[in-house]
Amino acid sequence: MPRKPSLASLSINAGAPPPTEGSAFRHGPEFASTFHLSGDVDPDSYQYGRFDQPTWRSLENGFAQLEGGDTVIFPSGMSAASAILTSLVNPGDTILLPSDGYKPVRHYTQQYLVRFGIKLKTVATADIDSFDFKGISLALLETPSNPMLDTFDIQAAADKIHNEGGLLAIDNTTLTLLGQQPLELGADISMSADTKAVNGHSDVLFGHVSSKDQSVSDKIRDWRKYSGNIPGPMETWLVHRSLSTLDVRLQRMCDNALQLAHVLIEHPKVLSIRYPGLSSDPSYATAKKQQLNFGFIISFELDNKAMADKFLEACQLVYVATSFGGVHSMAERRARWGTDDIAQGVVRFSAGCERPDDIINDVVAALDTL
Ligand SMILES: Cc1ncc(COP(=O)(O)O)c(C=O)c1O
Known part of the structure; x- marks a missing residue:
C-alpha cells in the first residue's frame, strides 16, 4: 500500500484543480459580483459574489483538506474571530478568552457582545490546564499564546469543555495548520489569521475558520454571507499561492x-x-x-x-x-x-x-x- 503523503507535501497542491491534459496547474483569480443564473436556483451553483465564488471554493477545499474540517475564509484574522464569537453564542452564554492573548479579540467581545447579554470570562494561558470550564459555552484560546508563548493541553481542555456542553475554538495563528492540528487534537474549531505565516509575505490580510461539525461551519458561513465580511478574489488567490510554500x-x-x-x-x-x-x-x-x-x-x-x-x-x-x-x-x-x-x-x-x-x-x- 502506498504511504499517504504528509500534510506538508499535500499543502503544495491542496485545493488546486485535478491535472487534465492542456490545463494550467492553477486557475487565476475569478472576479465576479454575480453569475449567469436562470430559472430555479440550484443551491450548488454560483449565484452571487457575496454567497460563494470559485476562487474562494478552491482555497476553502485546500484548507479543508489540511485542517480536516469544512473551512470558511475571511478577509482578516479578526473577521474570522468575530464570526466565531458572534455566530455561536446566545444571550446569557459565557465566552472564555485568554487574558494574555491577542487583545482586539477581548476588545471586540467587550465592546460588541457583552452589551447584548453575552458574559465574558478570561484566564491566563498558563492557568488553562488547571481551569474549571464550568458554565463556559464557547472558549476561543491560543496556544502558544502571543506574545509570551505559554501553552496548554488542547485535548484536555476540549474534554473539559465538552463535559459542559461547550465548544473549544483554537486560534492557531502562531503555528499555522502545518505546525499544529487543533481539530485532530479534539478542538471543535480551528481558526487562523492567515495574514501571518500562511500568507507570509506581509502583503495580504486574511483569515479562516475550520470545523468538523457541519452545523458550526454552516453558522459561520451564514454569518459571512449576512455580515458581508467577504475576502476579495485577488487576496484569496495570493493566499492560496502562498500556501504552496x-x-x-x-x-x-x-x-x-x-x-x-x-x-x-x-x-x-x-x-x-x-x-x-x-x-x-x-x-x-x-x-x-x-x-x-x-x-x-x-x-x-x-x-x-x-x-x-x-x-x-x-x-x-x-x-x-x-x-x-x-x-x-x-x-x-x-x-x-x-x-x-x-x-x-x-x-x-x-x-x-x-x-x-x-x-x-x-x-x-x-x-x-x-
Ligand atoms: C493571534 C492572533 N489572532 C488574530 C489576529 C488578527 O488578525 P488580523 O490582523 O488579520 O485581523 C492576530 C493579529 O495580529 C493575532 O496575532
Missing part, C-alpha cells in the same frame, strides 16, 4: 528561531527568553506533545525600554513592525502598545527566512551595541 518557509523560520534562541539564552544582555523549543522553557513539554514544530516566535527581555529600542534600531536585517510570520525577520518592543501586561524591555521576535548565520550575526551585533 508554507512548509519550506516554516522549516527555515523555525530552524532560525531555534538556533537564535540557543544564542540568545547565552547572551549576557538578555535577561530572560521564552521559546517553546528550548528544553528549559515551561512550554516545552506541551509543545513537544501536541505541536508539529516549535514555531518561529521568540520573546526575550532586555533591561529596559531604552535598551530594547536601541537594540531594534541597531538591527540591519530585522524589520521593526507589529506583525509576525513573514519571510523577513520582524521584531518590536511589544509594551509600546500598552495592551499586554509585560515588561517594557520585552522584544517579540519573529524569525524570517534569511540564512541562519546572517540573522544570528545581525542580532548578536545589535545586542553587542548595548
Whole structure:
C-alpha cells in the first residue's frame, strides 16, 4: 500500500484543480459580483459574489483538506474571530478568552457582545490546564499564546469543555495548520489569521475558520454571507499561492528561531527568553506533545525600554513592525502598545527566512551595541 503523503507535501497542491491534459496547474483569480443564473436556483451553483465564488471554493477545499474540517475564509484574522464569537453564542452564554492573548479579540467581545447579554470570562494561558470550564459555552484560546508563548493541553481542555456542553475554538495563528492540528487534537474549531505565516509575505490580510461539525461551519458561513465580511478574489488567490510554500518557509523560520534562541539564552544582555523549543522553557513539554514544530516566535527581555529600542534600531536585517510570520525577520518592543501586561524591555521576535548565520550575526551585533 502506498504511504499517504504528509500534510506538508499535500499543502503544495491542496485545493488546486485535478491535472487534465492542456490545463494550467492553477486557475487565476475569478472576479465576479454575480453569475449567469436562470430559472430555479440550484443551491450548488454560483449565484452571487457575496454567497460563494470559485476562487474562494478552491482555497476553502485546500484548507479543508489540511485542517480536516469544512473551512470558511475571511478577509482578516479578526473577521474570522468575530464570526466565531458572534455566530455561536446566545444571550446569557459565557465566552472564555485568554487574558494574555491577542487583545482586539477581548476588545471586540467587550465592546460588541457583552452589551447584548453575552458574559465574558478570561484566564491566563498558563492557568488553562488547571481551569474549571464550568458554565463556559464557547472558549476561543491560543496556544502558544502571543506574545509570551505559554501553552496548554488542547485535548484536555476540549474534554473539559465538552463535559459542559461547550465548544473549544483554537486560534492557531502562531503555528499555522502545518505546525499544529487543533481539530485532530479534539478542538471543535480551528481558526487562523492567515495574514501571518500562511500568507507570509506581509502583503495580504486574511483569515479562516475550520470545523468538523457541519452545523458550526454552516453558522459561520451564514454569518459571512449576512455580515458581508467577504475576502476579495485577488487576496484569496495570493493566499492560496502562498500556501504552496508554507512548509519550506516554516522549516527555515523555525530552524532560525531555534538556533537564535540557543544564542540568545547565552547572551549576557538578555535577561530572560521564552521559546517553546528550548528544553528549559515551561512550554516545552506541551509543545513537544501536541505541536508539529516549535514555531518561529521568540520573546526575550532586555533591561529596559531604552535598551530594547536601541537594540531594534541597531538591527540591519530585522524589520521593526507589529506583525509576525513573514519571510523577513520582524521584531518590536511589544509594551509600546500598552495592551499586554509585560515588561517594557520585552522584544517579540519573529524569525524570517534569511540564512541562519546572517540573522544570528545581525542580532548578536545589535545586542553587542548595548
Ligand atoms: C493571534 C492572533 N489572532 C488574530 C489576529 C488578527 O488578525 P488580523 O490582523 O488579520 O485581523 C492576530 C493579529 O495580529 C493575532 O496575532
